Amino acid sequence: MSDHIDDKELEELNEIYRRKMESQKSHEPKKAKHEKPVRAAKSEDTHSVKATKGKKNSESTKQIRVKPEKQDKEDKVQPESSSDSERKKKLAVRINIGVCTAFFAVVAVGLLVLPRPTISEAEKRNLATFPEFTWDAYWSGKYTEDISYFFNDTVPFRDTFKSIGAGFRSLFGFSLNGAEIKGNVTQVNSGSSQTEVTTASTKPIVIVTPAPSDTSSDAPSSAPETESKNDSSSGNQQSETGSKSDESSNSPKPENTYTEPSDPDAQVLFEEGSQLVYQSGDTIYGAQIYSGKRENAEDYANTVNSLAKALPGANVYSLLALTQNTFITPSQLQKAQYTELSDSVYISNMLSKDVKVIDAMDALLPHQKENIFFLRDCHWQQLGAYYVAQSFAKAADVKFAKLSGYDKYEKDCLGSVYAATNYDGLMYEGETFTYYVPKNDYTTEYYNADYEYQFEYPLMPASDYSASSFYSLYMVADSYIKHITTDVKNDRVLVVLKDDYPSAMIPCLTSSFSEIYVIDVRYCNFNVASFCVEHGATDVLVGMTPENALGEIGDTLSYLLNI
Structure with a gap:
């Protein structure tokens, strides 16, 4: 093999060598640059190794140099930020504790100092x-x-807070059959629900007629001008209802017969004590379930008989007012062993012949298709009270004004069941409250429970009307004793001993008596028999619902005869 290298090969070798040298020179500054930070090197023989380590160390050193600077700044800022945040949190906690403590202290003092309602x-x-x-x-x-x-x-301020709370809760809607409902609910069948729920009864009631009262045939007939039409319509509707309830019977039923309301499909939506909210068809109702105690019937009858015996010179009347339980609330929802109708008849049959019985069923039955009761209030509409007052005036043999002798007004109301329970579902189920203000001249004086004069004020102050406590429209409040002096010149003085129910009757009697004393027996501190004698009462009406007569209010009346 020849050792000769020609010129071409030599040039190629030189070019390779030159490029290698240039490449080496071009890397030397970088190595020197990287070596500069590495001052701990001790041997030139390890230059390449140290250069390599120096390259890595320089990168890490670079990170170490930068990071501590930032970290120092963060370490300086972080304690200050953390300290401010902690201070703010502690201050917020102290403020929160202080506000809550002050609030509860004010509430506690208020509960101790402020007068409590009775x-x-x-x-x-x-x-x-x-x-x-x-x-x-x-x-x-x-x-x-x-x-x-x-x-x-x-x-x-109990009633005020309950009203505010109910208004607040109403913003969230209410639940009906699992559905959340907000806004207004269309009320179907408003004003004529009696027709819808008065169907065949599964528990028929036999009406026992009490001993006849002393009614005069000479008493003026003063029914409303539309009464004959209403009576005829009522009779026809009742006959139709009766025929539907007993299709198997071909014998016609008499007009104005009573059929106990029934609805096996009625659904209870809410129940609190005796207050009940239920749905029948498409309508939501509010009711107060009857809970009379028949075992007290004899005691109440003896109380009324004793009053009549103590007032031999006065006419004493007994009125056991019937409520919506008798005409609207389905029998399937009732819980008492007896109904208020059967209890009212039971009591009346124990009254002496000196007591004249005002038969509420006889007065209301011809008008049961009219708007005589509320759908969501335990009281009757004033129209129902008007018909019973008319029956009373006939028994007392005094004049009685026709409805044309009143100014008629209509207001929106929520009902006593809503007022008692604040059940949100009734917030959207308001109805119309219709009342009648007599046109004749009269003045009304208000007295406290000891019969001490307080002030003179209107009999029906519409300016004080409240949608949730609208029944206080009658004579302001039950807690006052009222003395009404009218323009009637018959020298008849009426004393009414009552619960809250007969309140709607009083304006209907301003054309019948010269003077009227209204005493709610719950707010009275004197002997009522002596009061009647002292004020020359010619007529004394004892009026309350059967449930109240058989309960605490009946006991209170007995107490007031013996103090």
């Missing part, structure tokens, strides 16, 4: 009283339980 005008009832201490009640736990109930039931 009457709920919205619910038409007396509120709880502070319990009397007995060892038996204490050891049984009832004493402390009653104290708790007293403080809960008599919170200052």
Whole structure:
């Protein structure tokens, strides 16, 4: 093999060598640059290794140099930011605790200092009283339980807070059959629900006619001008209802017969104590379920008989007012063993011949298709009270004004069941409250429970109207005793001993008596028989619902005859 290298090959080798050298020179500055930070190197023999390590160390050193600078700044800023945040949080906690403590302190002082109500005008009832201490009640736990109930039931401004709370909750809608409903609910079948629910009864009631009262045939006939038409219509509708309820019978039923309301498909939506909200068809109703105690019937009858015996110079009348339980609420929802109708007849049959019975069923039955009761209030409309007042005036043999002798007004109302429960579903189920203001001249004076004069005020102050406690339109409130002086010149003085129910009747009697005294027996501190004698009563009407007559109010009347 020849060792000769020609010129071409030599040039190629030189070019390779030159490029290698240039490449080496071009990398030397970089190595030197990277070597510069590495001052711990001790041997030139390890230059390439140190250069390589220096390259890595320089990168890490570069990161280390930059990172501590940033970290120092963050370390300086972080403690300040954390400290401010902690201070703000602690300050917020202190403020929150201070505000809450102040609020609860004010509330606690208010509950101790502010006067507690004794009457709920919205619910038409007396509120709880502070319990009397007995060892038996204490050891049984009832004493402390009653104290708790007293403080809960008599919170200052109770009715106001309940109204505000109901308005707030109404913003969230209400639940009906699992569906959340907001806004207005269309009310189907408004104003004529009696026709819808008055169907065949599964528990027919036999009406026992009480002893006949002393009614004069000379009493003026003063029914409304449309009454004959209404009576005829009512009779026809009732006959149709009767024929539908008993299709198997071909014998016609008499007009104005009573059929107990029934609806097996009625659904209970809400229940609280005796207050009930239910749905029948497409309509939502509110009712107060009857809970009369028949075992007290004899005591109440004896009380009324004793009153008549103590007032031999006066005409004494008994009115057991029927409610919507008799005409609207389905029998399937009733819980008492007896109905208010059967209890009213039972009591009336025990009254002496000195007591004249005002038969509410006889007065209302011809008008049961009219708007005589509310759909969501335990009271009757004033039209129902008007017909019963007419029956009373006939028994008392006094004049009685036709409906044309009144100014008619209509207002929106929510009903007593809503006022008592604040059930949201009834917020959207308002109805029309129709009332009649007499046109004749009269003045009304108001007295406290001890019969001390308070003030003179209108009989029906529409300016004080409230949609949730609208029944207070009649004579302001039950807690006042009223003395009404009219322009009637017959020297007849009427004293009405009542619960809240007959209140709607009073304006219908201003054309019948010269003077009228109205006493709610729940707010009276004197002997009522002596009062009747002292004020020259010619007529005394005892009026209340059967449930109240058989309960605490009946006992109160008995007490007022013996103090």
